[in-house]
Amino acid sequence: MHFDILSSLADIVRSSSPLRGGEYYLDPGSGSFLIQLLIAALLGGAFVIRSYWGKILDFFRRLFKKETRIAQDDE
Amino acid sequence: MTNSQIQRSSFRDPSGFLFTRNGALLRQVNLSYKDDYDTFMQSGLYNKLLERKMIVPHQEVAQEPQQPESSYKILQPVSIEFISYPYEWSFSQLKDAALLTLELQGFALEHGMTLKDASAYNIQFYEGRPILIDTLSFERKQEGQPWVAYRQFCQHFFSPLALMANVDVRLSQLLRVFIDGIPLDLVSRLLPARTWINFSLLAHIHLHAQSQRHFAGRDVRKTPSNLSMTDTRVLALIDGLRRGVEKLNWTPVGTEWVDYYDTSHKYLPEALGHKAEVVESFLERVRPNIIWDLGANTGFFSRLGSRRGIPTYAFDIDPGAVELNYLHTKKDEETHLLPLLLDLTNPSSSMGWASEERMSLSERGPVDAIFALALIHHLAIGNNLPFNLISKYFANLGEWLLIEFVPKDDIQVQRMLATRQDIFGDYTQSNFESAFSVYYKIVNKEAIADSDRVIYFMKRRSHV
Numbered sequence: 157m158h159f160d161i162l163s164s165l166a167d168i169v170r171s172s173s174p175l176r177g178g179e180y181y182l183d184p185g186s187g188s189f190l191i192q193l194l195i196a197a198l199l200g201g202a203f204v205i206r207s208y209w210g211k212i213l214d215f216f217r218r219l220f221k222k223e224t225r226i227a228q229d230d231e
Numbered sequence: 232m233t234n235s236q237i238q239r240s241s242f243r244d245p246s247g248f249l250f251t252r253n254g255a256l257l258r259q260v261n262l263s264y265k266d267d268y269d270t271f272m273q274s275g276l277y278n279k280l281l282e283r284k285m286i287v288p289h290q291e292v293a294q295e296p297q298q299p300e301s302s303y304k305i306l307q308p309v310s311i312e313f314i315s316y317p318y319e320w321s322f323s324q325l326k327d328a329a330l331l332t333l334e335l336q337g338f339a340l341e342h343g344m345t346l347k348d349a350s351a352y353n354i355q356f357y358e359g360r361p362i363l364i365d366t367l368s369f370e371r372k373q374e375g376q377p378w379v380a381y382r383q384f385c386q387h388f389f390s391p392l393a394l395m396a397n398v399d400v401r402l403s404q405l406l407r408v409f410i411d412g413i414p415l416d417l418v419s420r421l422l423p424a425r426t427w428i429n430f431s432l433l434a435h436i437h438l439h440a441q442s443q444r445h446f447a448g449r450d451v452r453k454t455p456s457n458l459s460m461t462d463t464r465v466l467a468l469i470d471g472l473r474r475g476v477e478k479l480n481w482t483p484v485g486t487e488w489v490d491y492y493d494t495s496h497k498y499l500p501e502a503l504g505h506k507a508e509v510v511e512s513f514l515e516r517v518r519p520n521i522i523w524d525l526g527a528n529t530g531f532f533s534r535l536g537s538r539r540g541i542p543t544y545a546f547d548i549d550p551g552a553v554e555l556n557y558l559h560t561k562k563d564e565e566t567h568l569l570p571l572l573l574d575l576t577n578p579s580s581s582m583g584w585a586s587e588e589r590m591s592l593s594e595r596g597p598v599d600a601i602f603a604l605a606l607i608h609h610l611a612i613g614n615n616l617p618f619n620l621i622s623k624y625f626a627n628l629g630e631w632l633l634i635e636f637v638p639k640d641d642i643q644v645q646r647m648l649a650t651r652q653d654i655f656g657d658y659t660q661s662n663f664e665s666a667f668s669v670y671y672k673i674v675n676k677e678a679i680a681d682s683d684r685v686i687y688f689m690k691r692r693s694h695v
Contacts, residue, residue, distance in 0.1 A: 180379045181244055182348055186450070187443030188382035195434045195471065196377070196464035203467030 235297060239587040244348070246367040250297045258289070258306040258366060259296055265303045267344075267370045276342040276369065285335060286363045287311065287355075309357075311364060312521070312542055316589055317351040317387070318406040319571045319579060321554040322395050322481040323561075325403065328354040328361045329388035333473045335363055336378070340465060345372040349384035351412070352589075358566040375459045378468060382443075385435050386412025389476065393432055396479040397422055400550045403572075410583050415440035431475025483551030505680040506604070506635075510535045513633045513688055519599035523629060525575055526606035530556040530568060533602070537568035546573035575606075576614045593627055601629035604686070607663070608637045608644045612655055618666030626670035632689040636663050641683055660685065 205212075238249040246264035250257055260268050271277055280286040289308040296302030317325055328351060336346045346368055353365040378384075390413040394402040398421055405413045419440040426432040510532050519541060524533040527545035529552050537543040545568060547553050556570035573579065578592040603625065610616045625632055637644055639658055648655075664673065664687075671689035678685050 180347065181246075182379055182383060184377070184379045185382040185443055186448070187441075187446035188385070188439060189377050190446055191434070191439045191442035192377045192381045192468060193460060193464075195438075196460060196468040198434075199467035199471040200461070200464040203470055204463060206470075 237297065239585075240352070240583065240589065242584075244365075244367060248297070252294070252297075256308060256310050257292070257294055257297075258308060259298060259302050260304040260306060260367065261298075261301045262303045263301070264367060268303065268367070270342075270344060270371050271366075271369045274342040274344065276339060276344055277366075279338055279342075280335065280363070284358075284360065284362065285331060285338075286366065287357065289366055306366060308364070308366065311355045311357055313544055313569065313595060314590065315356060315569065315571055316406075316579065317354075317391070318404055319573060320403070321550055321557045321570065321572060322392070322400055322403070323554055324356070324361070324557050324570075325351070325388065325395075326392055326476060326479065329384075329392060329476045330473065331361045331363070332384060332388065333469055333476070335368075336380075336469050337466070339369050340372065340462070340469070343372055344369045345376075345378065345465075346380050349380035349387060351387040351406075356569050359560055359564065359568070375461070377460045378465060381468070382439075383412060384472065385415060385439060388412075389435050389472065390415060390418040392476060392479045393426070393436055394418060394421060396481045397426055397432075400481055400554075403550070407579075407582070410588070415443060429478075431471065431478065435472065435475060481554070483554055499681045501680050502682040502684075506686065507532070507535060509677050509679070509686045510602075510604075510633065513600075513631075514539060514541070516688070517600055517631045519631060521598040522600045522602060523596070523598050524602040524604075525573075526603065526609065527556070527570070528552050528605075530559065530570060532604055533568055533570075534565075536600075536602075537565060540567055543568050545570045546575070548572070548574045575610065576616070596628045598629045600631040600633065601625055603632065603634040605635055605637060605643070605684075607634065608641070608647065611658055612644060612647050615654075617657070618663050619669065622667045622670045626691050630691045632667075632671060632687070632691070634667070634687050634689065635679075636660055636685045636687065638683050 234254075235252040236250060238251065241248040241250070245261065246267070247258055247260045250259065277286070281288055287308045289306040292305050292307045294305045294307075296305055317328070320328070331354060332346070332349050336349075339345050347370045348365070348368055350365075353363055353368060354361050355364045356362070386409075391403050391406055394405070394413070402421070405417075415436055419437045422432065422436065427437055514536060519536070522533070522536040522541055522543040524530070524536070524543060524545045527533045527547050528549075529547075530537075530545040533543045533545035533556075545553075545556055547556070547570070550572055553570045553572045556568075559565075560568050560570065573592065579589075581587060581591040581594060582589045607621065610621050611618060625634075638660060639645075639648075639655070667673070667687070667689060671691055673687055674690050675688040676685055
């Protein structure tokens, strides 16, 4: 099965900067290297949000509490 | 005179190798790995993994190197008593080994290092839990580099687990054919269509396989800067793999196996109790250092040995029995029992390069004591094996034998014969005794109460 995402990836690859050369005793595999970059880029955003999710929730909780307090003070 | 030999499985990684000298297992660290080894030891990573019992402990020793021109240091790791292989593990054993590998990579990244390989053969079970045995698996991380062992992780761990969870648990046996893990294009073809809508399986198996095919043989050492591997992305990849592995599940509960595993239902309580007493008296008499329980089921009798502190290996042909046994060892934090998957009619053979990389079952023996309880009819009638061949093979595996004879009129044997012609005229107790007497001396025999079965203590003859 052929899909376009890989062709586009290949196009980007052709006009890009080199990776720092590593000396690997394992063959990481060309396709494995590239799909890994793509998956990691996709997962990266979600990972950051998840890592900060607690902090984001805390922020809104604090904000909500502050607003409630202000509202109570107004009363 | 020293007797020194490089381990036959230790040739892939140029960082060093394992060798044995006068019975001691040693590891040479090569000069080429010096900086990585020093970082590993000095960054705190080794101590952290040691504290968490995630890596095999080692000591630096003042031994002569095996290859002095390339040697930096010689290490003496704690010796693992029994080397097992991923095709001998149950689903949860392989899953725990996979999760350990990802956790190791997580700790490595925290210390500025990375796992340079993710081979399932680098993991062993030690005191009941998986542990990394390859001290040279870590290297200093280079900024922006993808995880070099990603492909290997997918082939060695993610693929077999995905197949076992989504197709059939017996597909773990593909690891016996493909020594470097199951090829992803094959896994992608074997997985059902519904796995294309599961993100982990889509990404790490299906798209990964497509990408391998698309880029095969192309030089991709250039990559777009917006796709470079930041630290966050590496962590996200490892976290994604961990989530993917954790979601893969297989359980024998709810299948036909459930009742079957209840050992007690095959015996009347008196018979079971008496059988346990006979096993205990065998252990009192022989006091073995190691036990191999062949046909162990879920380990009821194996535990009589392991609870005395004897390292006991509980082999069974049934992936469900091995799985339940392993889950039991985990729940009770048992440290002396290792359940393993084994088809005794086709035991693990030596394989890999020159058929020497992975050891056969008999190469990992012989041991002090073998249990063969409620097993003989499965071999002799289920697999048409003559008594003398069974006796000869057992004599090759262990010195003492605790074996149960199950007569033909036993309900289990009758069940086996119900659907086939009885061609087993030689299957008698006296023929059993004469065939086993060629290789063994019968030391004792005891009829099991409330049953027609007999248990024998046998000791291998010295000429064998």
